[in-house]
Amino acid sequence: MSAAFLILESMMNAEVLTLSRLKPLSVRPVNRDDIPDLLRLCAEHAEVVAFERLPYGRARQDPMELIEALFEPPLRAWAWLLRAGDEAVGYAAATVGFSLLERGYYLQLEPWHVRPLWRAGQADRLLLEQARELAAKLGCLNLQWQAPAWSLAGRPSGANAQATRIETTRYVLPAGATLLSDASANA
Numbered sequence: 021m022s023a024a025f026l027i028l029e030s031m032m033n034a035e036v037l038t039l040s041r042l043k044p045l046s047v048r049p050v051n052r053d054d055i056p057d058l059l060r061l062c063a064e065h066a067e068v069v070a071f072e073r074l075p076y077g078r079a080r081q082d083p084m085e086l087i088e089a090l091f092e093p094p095l096r097a098w099a100w101l102l103r104a105g106d107e108a109v110g111y112a113a114a115t116v117g118f119s120l121l122e123r124g125y126y127l128q129l130e131p132w133h134v135r136p137l138w139r140a141g142q143a144d145r146l147l148l149e150q151a152r153e154l155a156a157k158l159g160c161l162n163l164q165w166q167a168p169a170w171s172l173a174g175r176p177s178g179a180n181a182q183a184t185r186i187e188t189t190r191y192v193l194p195a196g197a198t199l200l201s202d203a204s205a206n207a
Contacts, residue, residue, distance in 0.1 A: 043105035045138065047146045050099040050111070052091060057108035058099060059083060065111075065133035072168050076192055089115075100150045102134060102143055110134035112147040116158065127155035129165040166190065 050058055066079065089097035102110035112132035116125050129151045134143040148163075155163045166188070 042138065042141075043107075045109075045141065045143060045146055046103050047100050047150050048103070049150075050090060050101055052087070054101055054108070055083060055087065057101060058111055061101075061108060061111045061133055064135070065131075068133070069131070077194060098151075098154055100147060102138070102147055104138060109138045110143055110147065112151060114151050114154065114163075116160065117164075119161070122161055124161040125158065127151060127158065127160045127163045129163060131165070131167055 062079075086097070089095070090099060097113060097115050099111060099113040101108050102112075110133055112129060114127050114129045117128045118125050129148075132144075132147050134147070152163055
């Protein structure tokens, strides 16, 4: 056996041993006491996807709107924390949208985040199942999510067989932007 093979085998055995020592995963809805954990995970996520988030601008520093959307009626957002024991290791969040063409609501799942060590297991499925259950409970027609075509994020294991991938282009226009006339846009 080559030295490279032995090193690779050793690394794989170490990873299997590490994974076998991980605490079991659980998911539950975010509560007010979870806001610090949620914000910490959001900050980690933002670092990972900083380039693709540039068009969206800076995140607001004050979590007031987030807290209002998650906890004050009418609820406008839902979020779940993925935990390994007592440690928050991932999250998912969603909002409800409405389609005029389908004449019904859908649950829009935002790109979720799971720390690397826990991505190999059932983390995606656990988070996606929470969102799917909420979509059914709210009477939504479907659950939707998006990710850049080049990104592996947002491609959950196990859901690809049932989810339809639709190629699209997403435009982001800041709410305070001044719209240009067609003539000035083509100049």
